[in-house]
Amino acid sequence: MEEYDFLLKLKAGDETAYRQLILVHNNRVINTCFKFLLNKEEAEDLAQEVFVEVYQSISSFRGQSKLATWIYRIAVTKCLDEIKKRNRKKRITALGKILHLDDFTNWIAGGAKPDRLLEEKEKMKDVMEVLNRLPENQRVAFTLSKIEGYTNTEIAEIMNTTTIAVESLVYRAKKRTGDELKQILKNNG
Amino acid sequence: MNQAELNKKADQLLSEFETLGNIEASTEWNDALMAKITNTPRNTSSQKGNGKYMMLVLCFILTNLGFTFTYIHKNNSSSDVRQAQLALISQELLITPNAKNN
Numbered sequence: 327m328e329e330y331d332f333l334l335k336l337k338a339g340d341e342t343a344y345r346q347l348i349l350v351h352n353n354r355v356i357n358t359c360f361k362f363l364l365n366k367e368e369a370e371d372l373a374q375e376v377f378v379e380v381y382q383s384i385s386s387f388r389g390q391s392k393l394a395t396w397i398y399r400i401a402v403t404k405c406l407d408e409i410k411k412r413n414r415k416k417r418i419t420a421l422g423k424i425l426h427l428d429d430f431t432n433w434i435a436g437g438a439k440p441d442r443l444l445e446e447k448e449k450m451k452d453v454m455e456v457l458n459r460l461p462e463n464q465r466v467a468f469t470l471s472k473i474e475g476y477t478n479t480e481i482a483e484i485m486n487t488t489t490i491a492v493e494s495l496v497y498r499a500k501k502r503t504g505d506e507l508k509q510i511l512k513n514n515g
Numbered sequence: 516m517n518q519a520e521l522n523k524k525a526d527q528l529l530s531e532f533e534t535l536g537n538i539e540a541s542t543e544w545n546d547a548l549m550a551k552i553t554n555t556p557r558n559t560s561s562q563k564g565n566g567k568y569m570m571l572v573l574c575f576i577l578t579n580l581g582f583t584f585t586y587i588h589k590n591n592s593s594s595d596v597r598q599a600q601l602a603l604i605s606q607e608l609l610i611t612p613n614a615k616n617n
Binding site: 339341344345348349352353356357360361364366369370373374377378381382384385450452453472473474500503504507508511512 | 521522524525526528529531532533535536537538539540544545547548549551552553555556557
């Protein structure tokens with residue numbers, strides 16, 4: 327009942343309700359974005375986009391899931407979109423290097439900025455590479471399971487699947503990540 | 516690197532990945548977001564209705580275009596058949612007198 331009243335306030339555009347919503351979910355949304363992107367600035371920017379989208383689309387939220395689940399689902403979708411965008415940029419930039427058209431492809435890729443890798447992101451480069459190779463559902467389940475506070479039940483709700491399926495996805499992702507990471511480390515000597 | 520070392524390094528990287536994060540939103544971040552939100556137009560139900568209406572109009576236009584295209588195509592192909600028939604008839608008309616002469 328309380329959530330229903332709160333939702334009505336949000337739908338009415340109540341500023342205090344939004345401030346409350348942000349205070350409750352901000353850290354978790356930022357940390358979710360961070361775990362997917364491994365870049366603090368980008369995670370903070372994307373988290374803002376998540377809340378803006380929540381604000382814009384709250385009228386279409388029918389309450390079929392919990393409000394929190396809906397918000398985290400938006401966050402995950404935005405992170406996956408951002409990763410796809412990054413991969414696309416990487417492919418275009420790589421193609422440009424092969425064809426010696428760096429400036430042109432940089433422009434096509436949307437002015438790809440120079441790498442702003444944080445120290446931790448550099449350290450996690452191999453992990454990111456392995457995670458990039460995972461099927462999307464394994465990647466989501468595995469990444470969310472590594473964020474403090476997400477239970478398998480919650481992950482299942484976000485992914486619109488069962489808890490057993492999440493357990494299986496996390497298990498397979500963990501095994502594959504471990505195996506591929508060892509292979510990369512072996513190749514790197 | 517032997518297998519044991521590889522296992523250890525991989526496990527270490529994964530546990531480092533696990534502990535990464537724990538970022539806390541700053542007051543500035545919250546304020547910037549609130550400012551952004553208050554300046555953002557919301558998707559109202561009337562806008563949603565407009566969208567539906569636009570889709571309906573678009574479907575109507577596309578259906579009509581489809582009908583027009585089919586009609587033109589049919590006309591063209593039937594006129595092609597007619598042309599072929601006329602060519603055949605004229606050919607026959609020309610051949611018949613020649614055949615009689617022969």
